[in-house]
Amino acid sequence: MGEEKKHKLKIIKYLPELLALILCLLVLGGFVLCKEGYHMDELLSFELANAEFTPWIVPTQPVGRLEKFVVNEIRGGSAAETWKNIAETIKDVIANRGSSKMLSYTADVYDEPVWIDRQQFIDYITVGEEDDFNYFSVYFNVKDDNHPPLHFMLLHTVSSIFKGSITPVMGCSVNLAAAAGILVLIMKLGEIYARAFAIDECREFKLTAALFYGLSAGAVATVLLIRMYALVTFFCIAYFYIHVKKWYEGDFGSHNKLLVMVTVLGFLTQYFFLFYCFALALVTMILILRSKRYRDLFVYIRTMLISAAVGLIAFPFAVSDVFSSGRGVEALGNLAQGISGYGERLAEFAEIVIESCGGYRVGVLFAVAVILSVAGLLFIRDCVDKKSSALLWMLFVPPVVYFFLAARMAPYRVDRYMMPIFPFVLFSLILIIFLICRHAKRCGTAVAVLLVLLQAMETCNYDGDYLYTGYSGQLEVAEENADSACICVYAGVGYYENLVEFTDYEKTLLVTLDELNGRSDTESITELERVVVLVKYGVSVNDVENVMEEKYGFGRAELLYSTGELTSDTVMMFAKR
Numbered sequence: 001m002g003e004e005k006k007h008k009l010k011i012i013k014y015l016p017e018l019l020a021l022i023l024c025l026l027v028l029g030g031f032v033l034c035k036e037g038y039h040m041d042e043l044l045s046f047e048l049a050n051a052e053f054t055p056w057i058v059p060t061q062p063v064g065r066l067e068k069f070v071v072n073e074i075r076g077g078s079a080a081e082t083w084k085n086i087a088e089t090i091k092d093v094i095a096n097r098g099s100s101k102m103l104s105y106t107a108d109v110y111d112e113p114v115w116i117d118r119q120q121f122i123d124y125i126t127v128g129e130e131d132d133f134n135y136f137s138v139y140f141n142v143k144d145d146n147h148p149p150l151h152f153m154l155l156h157t158v159s160s161i162f163k164g165s166i167t168p169v170m171g172c173s174v175n176l177a178a179a180a181g182i183l184v185l186i187m188k189l190g191e192i193y194a195r196a197f198a199i200d201e202c203r204e205f206k207l208t209a210a211l212f213y214g215l216s217a218g219a220v221a222t223v224l225l226i227r228m229y230a231l232v233t234f235f236c237i238a239y240f241y242i243h244v245k246k247w248y249e250g251d252f253g254s255h256n257k258l259l260v261m262v263t264v265l266g267f268l269t270q271y272f273f274l275f276y277c278f279a280l281a282l283v284t285m286i287l288i289l290r291s292k293r294y295r296d297l298f299v300y301i302r303t304m305l306i307s308a309a310v311g312l313i314a315f316p317f318a319v320s321d322v323f324s325s326g327r328g329v330e331a332l333g334n335l336a337q338g339i340s341g342y343g344e345r346l347a348e349f350a351e352i353v354i355e356s357c358g359g360y361r362v363g364v365l366f367a368v369a370v371i372l373s374v375a376g377l378l379f380i381r382d383c384v385d386k387k388s389s390a391l392l393w394m395l396f397v398p399p400v401v402y403f404f405l406a407a408r409m410a411p412y413r414v415d416r417y418m419m420p421i422f423p424f425v426l427f428s429l430i431l432i433i434f435l436i437c438r439h440a441k442r443c444g445t446a447v448a449v450l451l452v453l454l455q456a457m458e459t460c461n462y463d464g465d466y467l468y469t470g471y472s473g474q475l476e477v478a479e480e481n482a483d484s485a486c487i488c489v490y491a492g493v494g495y496y497e498n499l500v501e502f503t504d505y506e507k508t509l510l511v512t513l514d515e516l517n518g519r520s521d522t523e524s525i526t527e528l529e530r531v532v533v534l535v536k537y538g539v540s541v542n543d544v545e546n547v548m549e550e551k552y553g554f555g556r557a558e559l560l561y562s563t564g565e566l567t568s569d570t571v572m573m574f575a576k577r
Helices: 003-013 015-034 040-048 065-074 080-100 118-123 134-144 150-161 168-195 204-216 216-223 231-249 257-267 273-290 294-314 318-323 326-336 340-354 359-374 384-409 415-436 443-460 471-480 494-502 513-517 541-548
Strands: 113-115 486-491 507-511 530-535 553-561 569-577
Touching: 003 015, 015 168, 015 204, 015 216, 015 541, 040 065, 040 118, 040 134, 040 150, 040 168, 040 494, 065 216, 065 384, 113 118, 118 204, 118 359, 118 494, 118 507, 134 150, 134 443, 150 168, 150 231, 168 204, 168 384, 168 415, 204 216, 204 415, 204 443, 216 231, 216 340, 216 415, 231 257, 231 273, 231 384, 257 294, 273 294, 273 384, 294 318, 340 359, 340 384, 384 443, 415 443, 443 530, 443 541, 471 494, 471 553, 486 494, 507 513, 513 541, 530 541, 530 553, 541 553, 541 569
Parallel strands: 486 507, 486 530
Antiparallel strands: 113 507, 530 569, 553 569
């Protein structure tokens, strides 16, 4: 039989799985095409990935210290000259350490906010010809953040391919790839669990499990949010799949390189991965110990220690991120609060999981299925032996532990922190249904298909925040006034939500209301004939108008954009009186 014929037969054999995968990716991709705007953290993702050696936008220091050094002292007219400068800098640092030129280099810091031109904003969030595939820059940027670098490096790779651009599709492409991997692994897990529990309808089981997740609101949100949570969800599933496969095949004593790689990559994606990692590792060690496979236990512990060592060597800044950064201290502080306010947090996160996994109709069915199955394993005890019961412990316990830890330590009560357990919740429900209906032919399939249809209907009505529908109107205002300067009056760091708009305006001044009112450099504003003023939420529009009129002699000429939703921004055109 020819190779071409073999490939055709293989495609035909797995055609239903391929069609299910394509259907889910088309639905998820359709939502991506509907995404118009960005959460502030999403634009931070682009900045950390693409701003060359400038991890934060500071209105009084538009060029970072290291960026200034690289541009002035490292980058040469040719590759050879650049490498020569790098070598000389390394020698200087080794010889002079803190007093070396690089480490003593200073940035230009101004007494008050300065104008930043459109090209500089373009450089902040996109990749140009000179900084493509610059992973050292990404690593440097992220070391000052509270997250490890892998997701930002992948986002930088996509941005390096599509130079000078920023679109939702670019950011979500990493998530779509992760979603494809999750769906494939769910189907592979379905095969193992079907064999372990003698489920005759193996294909139906794995297909409905994949569709149940792929068509869920939780999967949609996971793909739409341009952060690291789709990727960490993939690594949680991959970590689980490797454990399940090794347990089912009885082999934890060898071929652990893939386990090390997935563990390290999960750690380098998001620290919450460790919640799931530690929980599944503990369950696995207990199961191996109970089986008296002492050599396997030794090798498994050694594998986990090697993974930890490799991860910390690759990104040693993780220690300070967890134990001394603002976000890390906050998370540890939440844990230290014990049960204070814990019940409320659990209820809120439980509601998030239910809504993301199909709504209350699916949630009620799930609760009933769990009660029926857990209460003495009434319906499935005849198919549970020692080997397969371990697979249930591995499936059920780690997501529960993750849920309780994440609910306690998450800084915000939002869905992103629960995204890694959505596929486990939905896979568990489909498994329980098929186990309960194991002896009733086609019953499990019928119930599962009904759930998938309910899931799809619920997802059709998805209108979550991550779409930011309506934001295109604000972008159009910026494009129509591209020849104007813009003053953004913000509170906190609200200007991060509007970085894309600032790539259109000729130049932008980022100021708080107090800075606008007390500004000494009035000439750079009064010399303008017209100026766009973007007032962020938390800032009084009336107060801004008063300052513009009394201090700078400008009156409001036109209201360009206003909304009480989305970013709650007000955009006005001011003209000199």
